[in-house]
Each structure stands twice: as structure tokens, then as C-alpha cells.
Amino acid sequence: MILGTVKEVKNNEFRIGLTPSSVREYVHHRHQVLVESNAGLGAGFTDVEYQAAGAEIVNKAADVWKRSDMIVKVKEPLESEFGYLREGLLLYTYLHLAANEALTHALIESKTQAVVYETIMLPDGSLPCLKPMSEVAGRLSAIEGAKHLEKPFGGSGVLVSGVPGVPGAKAAIIGAGVVGENALKMLVGMGADVTVLDINLNKLTYLDDIYGNRIKTLFSSSDNIEKAVTEADIVIGAVLLPGAKAPKLIKRAYYKNMKPGSVIVDVAIDQGGSTEVSKATYHDNPTYVVDGIIHYTVANMPGAVPRTSTIALNNATLRYGLMIADLGLDIAMNRSEPLKLGVNIYQGNCTCEGVCEAFNLEYVHLG
Numbered sequence: 001m002i003l004g005t006v007k008e009v010k011n012n013e014f015r016i017g018l019t020p021s022s023v024r025e026y027v028h029h030r031h032q033v034l035v036e037s038n039a040g041l042g043a044g045f046t047d048v049e050y051q052a053a054g055a056e057i058v059n060k061a062a063d064v065w066k067r068s069d070m071i072v073k074v075k076e077p078l079e080s081e082f083g084y085l086r087e088g089l090l091l092y093t094y095l096h097l098a099a100n101e102a103l104t105h106a107l108i109e110s111k112t113q114a115v116v117y118e119t120i121m122l123p124d125g126s127l128p129c130l131k132p133m134s135e136v137a138g139r140l141s142a143i144e145g146a147k148h149l150e151k152p153f154g155g156s157g158v159l160v161s162g163v164p165g166v167p168g169a170k171a172a173i174i175g176a177g178v179v180g181e182n183a184l185k186m187l188v189g190m191g192a193d194v195t196v197l198d199i200n201l202n203k204l205t206y207l208d209d210i211y212g213n214r215i216k217t218l219f220s221s222s223d224n225i226e227k228a229v230t231e232a233d234i235v236i237g238a239v240l241l242p243g244a245k246a247p248k249l250i251k252r253a254y255y256k257n258m259k260p261g262s263v264i265v266d267v268a269i270d271q272g273g274s275t276e277v278s279k280a281t282y283h284d285n286p287t288y289v290v291d292g293i294i295h296y297t298v299a300n301m302p303g304a305v306p307r308t309s310t311i312a313l314n315n316a317t318l319r320y321g322l323m324i325a326d327l328g329l330d331i332a333m334n335r336s337e338p339l340k341l342g343v344n345i346y347q348g349n350c351t352c353e354g355v356c357e358a359f360n361l362e363y364v365h366l367g
């Protein structure tokens with residue numbers, strides 16, 4: 001198979017679909033790989049590294065799209081790329097189609113096959129190609145919280161760790177999933193006094209077993225959320241209700257009892273956010289202030305660390321990409337149920353229930 005990867009055209013997106021190390025694996029499996037010239041620079045990968053791994057460097061993105069059987073990307077194609085979609089092309093990337101009607105129609109009409117990272121699902125319901133980005137966002141949320149407590153960033157001027165004789169920051173993490181656990185690891189490491197809230201008691205029990213007295217766990221009732229949020233210097237919003245908007249658990253009424261210059265890092269912003277005043281921001285202007293409280297609400301946090309994010313993403317996506325390349329999509333999806341769940345558009349049909357529901361399209365079940 002001929003695989004290709006191109007530079008992402010989305011604003012401030014520096015990740016890339018394939019690392020040189022992944023290229024080497026595909027080449028080892030006797031596939032040909034095309035890489036658009038300089039496409040990896042934002043993530044710190046040079047053309048020379050791709051060539052050494054066996055890739056052919058191609059000057060124009062259009063030629064990569066035209067010559068490839070499978071395009072491996074990070075973000076969804078933008079309208080400027082719709083012209084590259086065609087019958088026989090396989091697209092392997094994040095798409096979030098339920099929020100993108102124009103792209104859904106473009107894929108269906110062009111008969112492009114779309115295998116999307118975010119719906120590849122293991123039998124236990126976990127999403128292996130989404131997890132690495134939640135790990136990155138969770139760890140980064142602790143760093144952003146600590147950074148924005150600094151006075152030059154508008155914060156209250158508390159050093160997260162404290163120093164001998166002076167207490168450090170208090171933190172509240174709402175939602176103890178992948179994001180929450182990774183934020184916890186970092187905040188405990190930095191010496192913060194952390195309270196974790198979740199409605200899942202098994203998760204709280206697990207964290208209590210691991211961290212013992214170094215953290216506090218609380219059931220996520222309104223009372224407990226209010227208490228933890230109003231005492232905290234850093235609040236991390238990390239709740240997920242699969243397939244639904246994030247609940248507005250952090251009420252604006254709580255702000256008057258919080259310390260001015262405290263920080264809310266609302267990681268769940270991509271699902272609408274956890275506060276009543278949440279609105280998405282970008283890396284070039286990531287925060288805004290409401291009632292003296294700093295809100296950090298960047299919807300693509302992993303984009304801030306494209307090198308780490310690209311490598312973490314490739315660690316998860318390579319396995320399924322190789323299956324498709326080695327076996328062809330039809331055989332690969334019949335052998336792998338998780339991969340089959342990643343197929344959203346197949347032969348001009350919508351094959352993902354959520355996407356079909358969103359746009360009133362006929363759902364074709366892949367038997």
C-alpha cells in the first residue's frame with residue numbers, strides 16, 4: 001500500500017500523523033510512505049529523518065493526497081482539502097464527524113473510506129487512540145494551573161509546592177478518569193494538597209489505595225463540589241459523560257467565595273465545559289477572567305506539546321494502521337472488532353450510529 005502524511009493546515013496545529021519511527025515500521029512491512037516536505041518540522045521531525053526511515057519526501061501536499069492509498073493525519077480535513085477526497089482513498093485520523101456535517105457529506109459523496117481514531121473501541125469500552133491525548137491534557141492541566149497561579153499570568157501568586165514553612169496550593173480535580181488521574185499524578189508530584197471528586201466509588205477506592213493519605217477523595221455531590229472548589233487555588237474540570245455535553249458542575253455563585261486569582265483549568269471544554277461561563281480559547285490567548293477567577297479553556301491542549309503528543313498518538317495508532325495497510329480495510333475490520341468500530345464512512349455509507357443520528361442519515365451496520 002502507498003501511505004501518505006501531510007502538514008496539518010489547521011490554525012496552530014503542529015502535530016503530524018506519522019513519526020519517522022512509524023514510517024520505518026510501515027516500510028519494514030513493505031509499504032511505501034510519502035511525506036510532504038517539512039510536514040514534521042513543528043513536531044521536531046526533519047525531512048532527513050523521514051528519508052532515513054525510508055520515506056519519499058514530496059514537495060506538494062496535493063501530490064501526496066493524489067498518490068496515496070491511505071492518508072494518515074491528526075486533524076480532520078478542512079474545506080480547502082475537501083477537493084482531495086476521492087473514491088478509493090482511505091483516511092485514517094481524528095474526525096469528530098458528529099460535529100461536522102459538511103465533512104460528513106464530503107466523505108460520503110466522494111466515497112472516501114474513513115477510519116477514525118476516536119471511535120476505535122476495546123471490548124471494555126475504552127478508547128485506545130483517544131487515551132494518549134487525555135494523558136497529555138491531564139498532565140498539562142496541572143502545569144497550566146500552576147503556571148497561571150503566578151502573578152505575571154494574573155494569578156494569586158501562590159507557588160504550587162509551597163516552601164518549608166509556607167503551605168503550597170490546594171487543588172480540586174473533578175472527574176477521576178484518564179485526564180483526572182494524570183492531573184493528580186502531576187499535582188501530587190509538585191506537592192499540592194489535592195482533593196479528587198468522582199461519582200464512581202471504585203475509582204475513588206483505587207486512588208485511595210494508590211495514594212493513601214497523600215490525597216483526599218470525595219464523592220462528587222453538589223455540596224462536596226462547592227466545598228472543594230471554594231477552598232481550591234487550582235480546579236481541574238475533567239468530567240466526561242460519553243456522548244453528552246459536560247455537566248455544568250462548577251457554578252458561578254461559588255466564585256465569590258473563592259480566592260481571587262485562583263485558576264480553573266476546564267479540560268472538558270471540548271464537550272462544552274464544566275463551568276457556567278466556559279467558552280473555548282486558543283493557545284495564543286488561552287485564558288480569560290470572570291469575577292476574579294482565571295479560566296484556562298483551550299480545546300486542543302495537546303497541540304501545545306506537539307512532539308510529545310505526536311509520539312504518544314503514533315504509539316496508539318500504529319498498530320491499527322499496520323493492520324489496515326497489511327490486510328486491506330475489509331479483512332482488517334473483519335479480524336478486529338475495535339478497528340471495525342473505528343470505521344465511520346464505508347463505501348459512501350454512514351456506518352457510525354452517532355454520526356447518522358446527528359445528521360439524519362441512514363445507518364448502515366457493518367455486519
Ligand SMILES: NC(=O)c1ccc[n+]([C@@H]2O[C@H](COP(=O)([O-])OP(=O)(O)OC[C@H]3O[C@@H](n4cnc5c(N)ncnc54)[C@H](O)[C@@H]3O)[C@@H](O)[C@H]2O)c1
Pocket residue numbers: 133134137174175176177178179180197198199200203220238239240241246247249266267268269270271298299300301302
Ligand atoms: N481540552 C483538551 O485538549 C482535551 C484533551 C483530552 C481530553 N479532553 C476532555 O477531557 C474530559 C475528560 O476526559 P477523560 O479521557 O478523562 O474521560 P474519562 O471517561 O476517562 O473520565 C471521565 C470521568 O468523569 C467521571 N464523572 C462523570 N460524571 C461525573 C460527575 N458528575 N462528577 C464527577 N465525576 C464524574 C467519570 O466517572 C469518569 O471517571 C473529556 O471531556 C475529554 O473530551 C479535553
